[in-house]
Amino acid sequence: MCEEYFRDMLSDKLEYEKYKFYSAEEFLQDDFFIQSMIHPSDDSVLFWNEAIAQDIIDKEEYAVAHLFICSSQEKRERITQEEMFDLWEDIELRNKDFLKKKEQRLNIYYSISAVIAVLLACGFLFFQPIFFPLDLRSAIEHIDVVDSTSSDIKLILADNKTLSLVGQEADILYNEKGIEINNQETDIKNTQLTSRGAIAYNQLVVPVGKRSMLTLTDGSKIWVNSGTRVVYPVFFDKKKREVFVDGEIFLDVYPMKRKPFIVKTKDHQLEVLGTSFNLTAYERDTVQNIVLVSGSLKVKSQNKKEIVLSPNEMYTYSNGIRQVKTINVEEYISWRNGIYQYQSEQLGIILTRLSRYYGKEINYTDDVSHLRFSGKLDLKDDLSVILKGIATTAPIAYESRSGKYMISKK
Amino acid sequence: MLTKKNQINDDQQIWDKFRSGDDKSYTYFYKKYVMDLFSYGLHFTPNRELVKDCIQDVFVKIYCNRSKLSTTDNVKLYLFIALKNTLFNVFQKDNADYHIDTLEPVFTIEFSIEDKLIREEVEEEQSYQIDQMLETLTPRQKEVVYYRYIEGMEMREVCLLMNMNYQSVQNLIQRSFKKIRTVFPSKKISTLSVKNRSRCV
Numbered sequence: 033m034c035e036e037y038f039r040d041m042l043s044d045k046l047e048y049e050k051y052k053f054y055s056a057e058e059f060l061q062d063d064f065f066i067q068s069m070i071h072p073s074d075d076s077v078l079f080w081n082e083a084i085a086q087d088i089i090d091k092e093e094y095a096v097a098h099l100f101i102c103s104s105q106e107k108r109e110r111i112t113q114e115e116m117f118d119l120w121e122d123i124e125l126r127n128k129d130f131l132k133k134k135e136q137r138l139n140i141y142y143s144i145s146a147v148i149a150v151l152l153a154c155g156f157l158f159f160q161p162i163f164f165p166l167d168l169r170s171a172i173e174h175i176d177v178v179d180s181t182s183s184d185i186k187l188i189l190a191d192n193k194t195l196s197l198v199g200q201e202a203d204i205l206y207n208e209k210g211i212e213i214n215n216q217e218t219d220i221k222n223t224q225l226t227s228r229g230a231i232a233y234n235q236l237v238v239p240v241g242k243r244s245m246l247t248l249t250d251g252s253k254i255w256v257n258s259g260t261r262v263v264y265p266v267f268f269d270k271k272k273r274e275v276f277v278d279g280e281i282f283l284d285v286y287p288m289k290r291k292p293f294i295v296k297t298k299d300h301q302l303e304v305l306g307t308s309f310n311l312t313a314y315e316r317d318t319v320q321n322i323v324l325v326s327g328s329l330k331v332k333s334q335n336k337k338e339i340v341l342s343p344n345e346m347y348t349y350s351n352g353i354r355q356v357k358t359i360n361v362e363e364y365i366s367w368r369n370g371i372y373q374y375q376s377e378q379l380g381i382i383l384t385r386l387s388r389y390y391g392k393e394i395n396y397t398d399d400v401s402h403l404r405f406s407g408k409l410d411l412k413d414d415l416s417v418i419l420k421g422i423a424t425t426a427p428i429a430y431e432s433r434s435g436k437y438m439i440s441k442k
Numbered sequence: 443m444l445t446k447k448n449q450i451n452d453d454q455q456i457w458d459k460f461r462s463g464d465d466k467s468y469t470y471f472y473k474k475y476v477m478d479l480f481s482y483g484l485h486f487t488p489n490r491e492l493v494k495d496c497i498q499d500v501f502v503k504i505y506c507n508r509s510k511l512s513t514t515d516n517v518k519l520y521l522f523i524a525l526k527n528t529l530f531n532v533f534q535k536d537n538a539d540y541h542i543d544t545l546e547p548v549f550t551i552e553f554s555i556e557d558k559l560i561r562e563e564v565e566e567e568q569s570y571q572i573d574q575m576l577e578t579l580t581p582r583q584k585e586v587v588y589y590r591y592i593e594g595m596e597m598r599e600v601c602l603l604m605n606m607n608y609q610s611v612q613n614l615i616q617r618s619f620k621k622i623r624t625v626f627p628s629k630k631i632s633t634l635s636v637k638n639r640s641r642c643v
Contacts, residue, residue: 056626057619063596070594096626103572104591107554111480111494119494120472126502
């Protein structure tokens, strides 16, 4: 204690010595002096008072320097709280806008990856498709259709072992060694073949109200929306990459020139061409859509001439009629970011999608289904909040009873 | 001094967090420095809206380029430099539009002794002389005085902000000091007593 005190005294003494013959100019060049003047602390006040009291420093020079700093203070212009708040709001708005654009840019220009999304129909008709190769087709047939009333995301392995994944969303990644789930390694080993010697297929079943993200062994990524089933091989064939989808996905294909990526649905076969494209496809129940974000995409349907899609085009298949039109891609892929965006869309289609996304039953009358709605729906909101929002712009009324929603025209 | 150093270390950690994607750190820097930046910007233009626009640009830019930003132990200096550059770019563009020749905005400042006590202790005459002396400083000298004695920045920081080498900044300061000597030629401040106070602001 005593020792410490003397040491402090000594170091102070040395510090004082430093300032002994300081002129005003020298004080004004000293960082400690300046800080003491503009941000005084208890210690610094004490230090200078002592230095003056003990007559160590030149008081007059100190006073000149001191006066100089005091005089050079200013009348500060201040930003008001309100201005500060408004400015922050503007900044946030621009940042959000940037993130959105970046997303689009990534999809369109960065062709390291290609994107597809597709979807399809309710119910599987496994025996009808004619162009499924034997292996994938038999694989689909052999894999049991999972009980769709189950509320957990299910991952079914080649040996029919089923993993139930708890939570709203699952992130599943296949690497060379095995499977990672939600960034956690698992003890599941990837196998090339099943015990019966067939190619090993896995299946991911995402029930209504849930979503998943799947990264395959080739690096391609699939965002899987509610009520969707995806069947894929653990390791891809040497010549091509094939997956089967029933539902809605957004696919980001890792480009491989000599190994096309093929997505099969009940009625269609999509082939990703070249490497520089992204593509999105989409389902709407009896209507099926494929939306291409970038690159180019070949769409084949049974017995019909193939169609090549360009970016920003949507292919629609409804009751055997095929159509291609130009659309705003963002409207169709925004679900990945938790938003549904519509431009004059039929309410029936929107409600069906909401029902699937939230896993809630929504009933509505025919006249409701033909109303048109435009706007953005934030899927983080509760379903009742969303319906309330729609009801403020469209002439509808809704009521909920025991978890079911009934919507009627006002 | 010690507290200032710690502050800077904290800033570096938070800055690194921001660079790796943390939005809270971003908000933190806005709240912490928007006042200082605003006051600073107004020394180059009386146009509040323009200063706010430039602050907006600075913050949006670092947000959009966050992954490309380098680490820094001096976020305040970084933001000050960014704001100054942004302001000057705007002026340059405006100048080009209007074919005006003056390229640089001029640093202006309204000095005022805020501490009444000090003023009382200084003779009327001297106080007037100091005000006069400060008014005669050139814009660049005023700018140095502002960084050094209002913002409390170190010489190294002043050099970076003014984009000048150490010796040039030193010369600017020395010239201001010469003016002090015109007010206090005999190294005497007649009636000024220092007493137990060393606070200005």
